[in-house]
Amino acid sequence: MNNPNKKRWLAALGILSIGILVIPPTARAADEVYTFVVKKQEEKAKSRWSLQEWLDTRDRMRMMDLWLALHSPSPYEFYIGGDVQWGTPNGQPQYSMWRMNAGAYASIFGLEYQHSFSPYEENLGIFHLRIFGFHAQSTNITLEAGVRVMNQPEVVRNGFAGVGMSIYILKYFGIDTLFRHYFHSAPTASGIQVNGNRFEGGAFIDLSFFRVYGSYFTEADNFLNRSGALLGTRIFF
Secondary structure (H helix, E strand, O other): OOHHHHHHHHHHHHHHHHHHHHHHHHHHHHHHHHHHHHHHHHHHHHHOOOHHHHHHHHHHHHHHHHHHHHHOOOOEEEEEEEEEEEEEEOOOOOEEEEEEEEEEEEOOEEEEEEEEOOOOEEEEEEEEEEEEOOOOOOOEEEEEEEEEEEEOOOEEEEEEEEEEEEEEOOOOEEEEEEEEEEOOOOOOOOOOOOOEEEEEEEEEEEEOOEEEEEEEEEEEEOOOEEEEEEEEEEEEO
16 A cells, blocks of 8 residues: 555544544533433423412312311310219218219310209319310310319318320220319318319210210218219210
C-alpha cells in the first residue's frame, strides 16, 4: 500500500476511534438530561394545585363527614330506671324499699338523679365523669361525685365521691360494681354527723335498649348499717 493510501486509512481509523470514544458519553449525557427533565416535570405535577382537584377533595370530605355522622354513635345518652331493695338494717327485720333514677350523658359527662322511697327516704344528685369507655351502655369506668339528702328522721346532707365499673363478659351480659364514700355531713339540729361507705356488686343482661340487673349491696355509717339485694330494670335511649 502506497504512502498516501496508508495515511488516509490511518486518518479514517483515528476518526472512527474518536467517534467510538466520544459518541456514547454524549448519548448517555443526553439520556440523563432527558430523564432529569421528565422526573422534574413529574414532581411538579404531583405538587400542582388546581381548582378542580380542590372541588373534588371538598366533595369527598363532605361524603366522608356524612358517612361518619350516620355511623358514629351519638354523644348524647339518656336512661331511666327503677329497682326494689330488700335489706336487713342493724339485725332488725327485713325491709323493702323502692328506688328510681334518671340520667343523661353528653360525651363523657353525665348527670343523674336518684330517689329512694320510705322507709329510708333519700335523694341523690350525682355528677359522672367517664374516664374509660364510649358510653354508659358499654364497658366503662366512671368517677362520680355529688350530694345526698336523707330523712331518717332528721334531715342529713352530705357530699360523696365514688367510682363505678361495668364489664361486658358477653355481648349482652356483664357485671358491674360501685364503691361510694359519704363524707361527714353538716351537723343536724341534734348535732348528728353522718359518714360512711356503700358498695354494690352484681350482674346485668341487656336486651337491646332494655336492661335487667341484680346486685348485692352493703351500706355502713355511724347512723345505720344495712345490707341486702336489689333487682331492677333500666331503659336506654
